[in-house]
Each structure stands twice: as C-alpha cells, then as structure tokens.
Amino acid sequence: MRRLLTLAKVYWPRLLAAMFLMAGVGAMQGFMARLIEPVFDRVLRPESAERPVLLFEWPFGGGAVHLNDLLPASIQNVWTMVAASILMVFLLKGLFDYFGNYLINYVGLSVVTDLRQRVFDHVLRQDAVFFGSNTTGRLMSSIMNDIEKIQVATSHLLADWLRQTFTAIFLLAVLMQKDWRLAVASLTLLPFVLIPTARIGKRLRRTTRSAQDNAADLNEVLQETLSGQQVVKAFGAERLESERFGRAAANLKRANLKYVLQQALASPMIEFFAAVTIVVLLTYARSQIKANQMTAGEFSSFMVALLMLYEPVKRLTGIHQIFQQASGASQKVFEYLDTKRTLADKPGARELLGFTREITFTDAYFRYPGAESAALDGVTLTVKAGEVCALVGPSGAGKTTMASLVPRFYDLESGTLAVDGVDVRDLQIASLRRQIGLVAQETFLFNDTILNNIRYGRPDATPEEVREAARNALAEEFILAMPAGYDTVVGERGAKLSGGQRQRLSIARALLKNAPILVLDEATSHLDTESEMLVQAALANLISGRTVIVIAHRLSTIRRADKIVVLDRGRVSEIGTHDELVAGGGIYQRLHDLQYLGPDAALLEAPDAKS
Secondary structure, eight states, X not given: OHHHHHHGGGGHHHHHHHHHHHHHHHHHXXXXXXXXXXXXXXXXXXGGTTSOOEEEEOTTTOOEEEHHHHSOGGGOSHHXXXXXXXXXXXXXXXXXXXXXXXXXXXXXXXXXXXXXHXXXXXXXXXXXXXXXXXXXXXXXXXXXXXXXXXXXXXXXXXXXXXXXXXXXXXXXXXHHXXXXXXXXXXXXXXXXXXXXXXXXXXXXXXXXXXXXXXXXXXXXXXXXXXXXXXXXXXXXXXXXHHHHHHHHHHHHHHHHHHXXXXXXXXXXXXXXXXXXXXXHHHXXXXXXXXXXXXXXHHHHHHHHHHHHHHHHHXXXXXXXXXXXXXXXXXXXXXXXXXXXXXXXXXXXOBOOXXXXXXXXXXXXXXXXXXXXXXXXXXXXXXXXXXXXXXEEOSTTSSHHHHHHHTTTSSOOSEEEEEETTEEGGGBOHHHHHHTEEEXXXXXXXXXXXXXXXXXXXXXXXXXXXXXXXXXXXXXXXXXXXXXXXXXXXXXXXXXXXXXXXXXXXHHHHHHHHTOSEEEEESTTTTOOHHHHHHHHHHHHHHHTTSXXXXXXXXXXXXXXXXXEEEEETTEEEEEEOHHHHHTTTSHHHHHHHHXXXXXXXXXXXXXXXXX
C-alpha cells in the first residue's frame, strides 16, 4: 500500500476530496441513526411534540445541536422537521457517495494503470537473460491477472473502505454520546472478531500467492499450446495438451477453494458475536425502560446505531481479506519492478552517432547463465567497415552468441567488444542499436498492416519511403496483389503470408532503417528454392554498402563473403575466403563436402555401408 500511495501522490487533490466526501457519507449514516430517537419519542408520541428535537450533543458539556435551530420557523412542526431531515440526509448521502466513489475509482484506476505501464516498461527494458528466466505466460499473468487483483483493491474496495471506516467512526460517536458505558460494554466482543480475522488475512495472503502462481501456470500452458498449435496438431498431441491444461486448471481450482474456505470464516464469527451482543443489550434495555431510566426511542436509536456499526465492521473485515489477497498478488508484480537491469547505460555513456571503422572482438569470453561450458572462449576478431563477414561452424559453436553480442543483447564476462574503438559498454545502448539492422531466422511480424510492419523501426517514414524499401526487398509485387495492398493486416506473426513473403518484409524493414551495420541470422534457412532465390536477390540490395555479419548454414549463401570465420566450441578455428578454406582441409572443407557431396557420399564411406 505504501508503494501504491507513492504512485498516488500526483492525484492527491482528488484523493483528498474523495476522503472528505466519504466522511460526509459516514456523517449522514450517523445522523440517520440519530433520527430514530425523535421518530419514536416525538413523532409517534404527540404529547411530546413541543420539545425541541435534539440532533447532536457535544461530549464533555460542549453544548447541543437541535434540529429546530437548523430549519426555518415555517416548518417547525415535528413531523415536518423529521421528514425533511430524513429526505435531506438521504439526498446528501447519495450525492456524497456518488461523487466520492467516482473520485476514488478515478484515483485507483489511474494508479493501477500507471503501475501496469511501469511494470511493462521495466520488463520491456530487461535483457535477454531475464526473458530466458521468465516465461511469456508468467509475465503476461503478472501484468494482467496480478495487477487486476490490485486494481480491485485500489478502486472499488478503497472506496468501500473509506465509506465503511467513516461510517463506523460516526456511528461510534453516536453510541458514545448516547451512553458511553453501554457502548464500551457492547464493543467488548469486538477483539474476539478482529484478532481471528487478522490471522485469517495472513493465511489468505499466502493462499492468494499460491492461487496466482497456479493461474500463471495455467496461462503458460494456454500460451504455449495456442502458439504451438501446428506442432500440437502435427504430432496428434491434443489429448496430451488437454490433460496438461486440465491439471493446471484443477490446481487453480483447489487453491481458489482453499481461499473461499478461509474467507468464509469471518462472516459467521461476526454474526454470532453480534447476536450475543443483541441478546445482552435487550435484557439490559428491558430493565432500564421498566425503571424509566431510558426511553424506547433512546434505546431504539442506540440499537439501530449499534446494528449499523456491525455492518461496517463486517464489511471492513471482508475488505481486509481482499486487501490481503491483493497484497499476495502484488508480490510478483513488485518483484519484477525490483529486478535490476543487468544491461543499462553507465553514467556518462557516449552516444554513437555513426559507424566508420571496425567492430573488434578482443579475447571475448561469454557463458550463458547456468551453462557448464563457455559459448565463446577467447575469441579475437576484427570486422572492418564495408566487409561481409560470415560465421559458420557446427551447432553450438558460438555463431548466434557472437551476433547477439554486437547489438549488446548480452555483455561479455571478460574481454572487450568495441565499435570504432569504443567498448560497447561505454556507449548508449539505444544509439548502438540505431546503427544495427537485424534480419533473423525466425521473422517476427506484428498483427498489423504491411505498411506498419515495414516502418516498425521508423514510424515517421513516409509511404513513399516504405514503398521504396518494399521494392528494393522485391516485396511490392506480392503486396500489391493483396486485397488491401499495404493496408493488408498480416495476422498473428504474419500467419497470412508465406515464409518468403515474411522474410522479404523483414528485409524491407531493415532497408528502411538504413543502419550501417547489418546482422543476418540464417535468413534463408527455412525457404524453398524459389523463395530463397528471391530473398537472396533482396539481400543483395540490403547488403550493398553495409558492414554485414551473417550466420550461415548453407555455404552457398556465403561464397562471396570477404571473410569467413569458422567457429568450433566457442573458439575461432579458421579464417579465410571460401576458396582458401575449401583448400585448407579443416572444418570448413568437411562442411563443404557434406553439403555438396550429400548424405549418400557420406553413407558410402561408412564402415557398414553394404549392410
């Protein structure tokens, strides 16, 4: 709550106004209880009609406020005064409640919206290690479901909490004014309700955290199954996924039922102790009225005020439990907010305004968190401006790791990576990434128009600049054949397009960004021959005049590279041109022979080929 109140500082005028209005609601509730006495003792007893109607008496001899003093002389009739007062009290209570409730909800919803935006922005700026440790489903569950719990507590429940708190205060004042000894005696059972309720609240916090974790598991299964629905169908795994979803849903059901059982304990306790109090009070009032020590109207007013007081007490215990639920849900949210960014601009970081000379790896060492061996182990390499440098090697050799280090998705553990002689850790991350274009193996397109997908990195680009990039990427022909052209929505992850079409849009996006450094992560590996030829032609336009680091498994795509770097187990094994490496008899030659001679040739050389 303290952290949420920190976010609420900017809304303090509305919050303060809401508190005053809710105090007004509580005061009207107190006056409603106070008006019971004149109804019983004056309106229903005409012989007492001439005495002034007491509305409120200040404690410790501070004087009294009579209803006659507040109303014009023309309506001094008792029934008229009481009736007008009842109508006025209900009218004011309704107005105070309406505007106070709106202001509280405005503040609560604004605070939660700010919190959700802050969590999203913080998560968005985390590095690749963070996303490797936290699944998409769990992050989505926290940003949506956990914050939804907080939203309920800070909007609807906060309004109710203020309303019931002020109501309890004013009703307690009425009770103390009537008979403070009787009031104290009536409230002696209250601790027997509040103490167990507080203990229940602590258990509810733990139960809620467990329920939210189970909801995150369910969300994770749902997200994975829907994202990988083609794999599920291809392997006939619908039943398996249904069972996984069923188990996660059953776990969530058990956690929610546990929460319901714990939450339901408070209400019966309050009602039982309230019944005990009423029986005791009725016995006491019976003797007092017989002895003419108390009128029926005074007791009725006291009794109504007491019964009205138990309602806010009951509501406040329920609100306390839901606040505990929100507290449990908030743990993960604030845990994400408290996660420190491992990749951040250091104080005084320089802005990289351009790229002119070289990218240099010097004794670079990197190991993924939790991995036993290093992904890069002492790599030293220089890529000069304007060069096309290809990275090849067996799977796990470190190719993707090197390419990921250039835009600083990760930081080296030791050694240096410099751009134009400046360590990337001394550069502003945003300025570094502005100099780098990326075409990945898995092209990601947003469920938006083709136009917006191409200009994703340059939202200010003109339609003509977008069309020029599409033409150079050899994409305009299929774009114009679409029903809405550039305004065609491509579907989730570009589902309405073929692999080659998605890849050419990705190339158009990189062309429009016009960055001097380009990273190509096996951009043609999943394409058929015709699509590969089109993409290769588009890549030729993209590569022209740029410094390119290309990861390749198909050696035919890198024959004309200025420099081919062969990696093996995180180390540089060979460097040279295509012709030099084919003649060198090393790893590259073996990869070349395997691809060009094919698996049949490899089979003929195997010892058991005849069998």
